[in-house]
Amino acid sequence: MGNHSRKKQKISNEPLAHPLGVPARFGDQEEKDEEELLLESFLFGPSDELVSVSSYKSNFVQDTTPDVEDHGQALLGRKSSAWTDTDDHSLQVSLAADKRRRKLRDALIEDTVDGREYERRLRREFEKENPSPGWARDARTLPFAGGEGKRIRTSMGSDVEEEEDPARGGEGLDYLLSQAASILETPHVKSLPHGTVAIERLRDANLSAKAEGEVKVVQFHPSPQVPILLAGSSDRRLRIFNIDGHTNPHLHTLHIPTLPFTNALFHPSGTSVLLTGPRPFYYTYDLQTGTTQRSPRGLWGTTFASNIQGSQDGSMEVCAFDQSGSVLAVAGRRGHVHLVDWRAGGGQVVGSVKMNAAAKSLWWLGEELLTLGDDSEIYVWNVGQRKCVRRWKDDGGYGSHMLGGDRSGKYLAIGSKVGFVNVYGADATHGGGGGGDRPKALKTIGNLTTAITSLRFNHDSQLLAIASNVKKDSMRLIHLPSLTAFSNWPTSSTPLGHVTSVDFSAGSEYVAIGIIFSS
Structure with a gap:
């Protein structure tokens, strides 16, 4: 023909x-x-x-x-x-x-x-x-x-x-x-009932290429049309898998000897992966070309950065992209949070905001950046103006450790060092709550007893996964409309071990849990 x-x-x-x-x-x-x-x-x-x-x-x-x-x-x-x-x-x-x-x-x-x-x-x-x-x-x-x-x-x-x-x-x-x-039109969102959840254990995602060390992070691709999962481990390797629920074939392994990365996250566009760790540089891996690049030498070398004491930070472990992927926020020393311009492809620090205490966790909502300090204070920043537009203290004073929210800004969760998780409503970010300008928590979840190390909302804000890597089997799934934990999963017979990372797929078809089995 x-x-x-x-x-x-x-x-x-x-x-x-x-x-x-x-x-x-x-x-x-x-x-x-x-x-x-x-x-x-x-x-x-x-x-x-x-x-x-x-x-x-x-x-x-x-x-x-x-x-x-x-x-x-x-x-x-x-x-x-x-x-x-x-x-x-x-x-x-x-x-x-x-x-x-x-x-x-x-x-x-x-x-x-x-x-x-x-x-x-x-x-x-x-x-x-x-x-x-x-x-x-x-x-x-x-x-x-x-x-x-x-x-x-x-x-x-x-x-x-x-x-x-x-x-x-x-x-x-x-x-x-x-x-x-x-x-x-978008299909109608089905409401999940509280009490019990329908969940099934599948074949391990990385069975075809197991990590040789502790799994540090797991994350699904942000697009529902791309069913892949990345798993970063302490052997300095990033492995990527095609998640089909059956064989989960291994696609690629990336080894970076010079960076003991502890954080790996997809760019919001889904075209690349950012790798960071306890070093003042990062690596990016382009998914389409298969190339790996180290951060440019001028990352911290701007006139702005040279005038800030301690701006040459030794770690980039705590970082987060805004929803458009144009700005990367990096928690630095002495309360500094650096803003890296990502639009030109080569990152460079272009600004900074400063808190009164060391930044423990970051989360973006639209163009606003929320930062959690070591003193349990939450700052809401207008990044364009480099201005704090709101500031309030976490309810209870349990020793706030990390924060995270859903995509729509309907919920904000703050985990503490003693296992409590405060769940706030939209007033925590969009306006004043009870008690003046300090929002009141919708509920304090006390199902865990050790430091919260993982917080993850699903795509339609009906589920919240909380976990602690300090104690074995310390994970719970929370039904957000009722703010109650599901009673049928996980149970004492669920082989979770120490949970190091949790993530939902883009459509919540799967939940991936990075674990360590040890005595």
């Missing part, structure tokens, strides 16, 4: 690029166009002619559901092709010679078919194994104005005949466009 520019353009619109690594390319097969090769790869898997140029052991699961734009074009209809490749009929493809193609035969004695028939059977087999979603099938039955049946294109391009529904004539395109919201 000869190549054609229109077919190449169509293929380029498909989501073939993988977030990690470079897409695989096909070998030299002049008799097949790119569309046939794509269909073969979906149906049969990589052939012996597939050449991988990626350094990873596995690729991500390919989403075969067409995007909204593709379905919009399908539903509005397409004219039949204005050009037909004459080589399609002369091309002969043997179905019996290759065991991967035998499933395409309609009869056991069948052997060769021409190019057009071969393409049709590839489409048929693909749509059998990857059916269109229900909403797309329903949309194809919608009526069109004009009084006659219209020809539209399915998700993979095969033509089907659509009949007009007399009972709904006259609505036509207006009706179709009025129903487009059903494709685009």
Whole structure:
């Protein structure tokens, strides 16, 4: 089948690029166009002619559901092709010679078919194994104005005949466009009941490449379409896994001998990973190019930084990106919190704010930065003006240790050195609460008895995971609407060990728990 520019353009619109690594390319097969090769790869898997140029052991699961734009074009209809490749009929493809193609035969004695028939059977087999979603099938039955049946294109391009529904004539395109919201709108959030939670233990995420030391941090990719998890450990290695709930294949290991990193976090854009530790420098790992870079020499060398005593900090362990990923806040010495400009790609300190005590924890809400001091005081900063707009002390005075909040700013949680967790409402960040300007905690959670070292909210603010690495099995899941702990998990028989890190996946399908088993 000869190549054609229109077919190449169509293929380029498909989501073939993988977030990690470079897409695989096909070998030299002049008799097949790119569309046939794509269909073969979906149906049969990589052939012996597939050449991988990626350094990873596995690729991500390919989403075969067409995007909204593709379905919009399908539903509005397409004219039949204005050009037909004459080589399609002369091309002969043997179905019996290759065991991967035998499933395409309609009869056991069948052997060769021409190019057009071969393409049709590839489409048929693909749509059998990857059916269109229900909403797309329903949309194809919608009526069109004009009084006659219209020809539209399915998700993979095969033509089907659509009949007009007399009972709904006259609505036509207006009706179709009025129903487009059903494709685009966010599904209704299901409320979780309190008391018990449905949870199932799966295969360990890093079973295919176990850490040789303590797991310091686990974190899921911020995009729901990229099911990967990073795990950083004390052996100075960052391992990345494809989380499918079954085999969880290992994708890559990054070793940085010069940095004993204790913190690893995805950039909000999902394109890179930041690695920091008890050193005055950091490393970034680009997920798309596979390159690693150390922070520039001028990170602390600005005129501003040279005028601040102790600005050349020896650690970057406590840090956090703002939600846009343009600014990185780094907790420094003597109450300084440095602001690193991340927009140009090479970080440089461009400003600072100062607290009265050493900064213990940081959290961003929009353009505001919340910092927790060693004296249990919380500062709310307007970063653009380098100004503290609000300041209040944590309720109870339990020795505040770390803070964190949900994405919407509905909740703020502050963990203490003795296991108590104060949960505040939106008044803690958006306005004054009870007792003057000091917000009042919605509830003090006392399920743990040792220092809180992990706080993590899930994506829809219904769950809060709290944990302590000081004592074995010290973890609880909190139901936020009722502010109560789930009673059925974890239990005394749940093998948690010492919990070092917790994270929810972007859609809360999974929760990952970094643990240490020791006496």
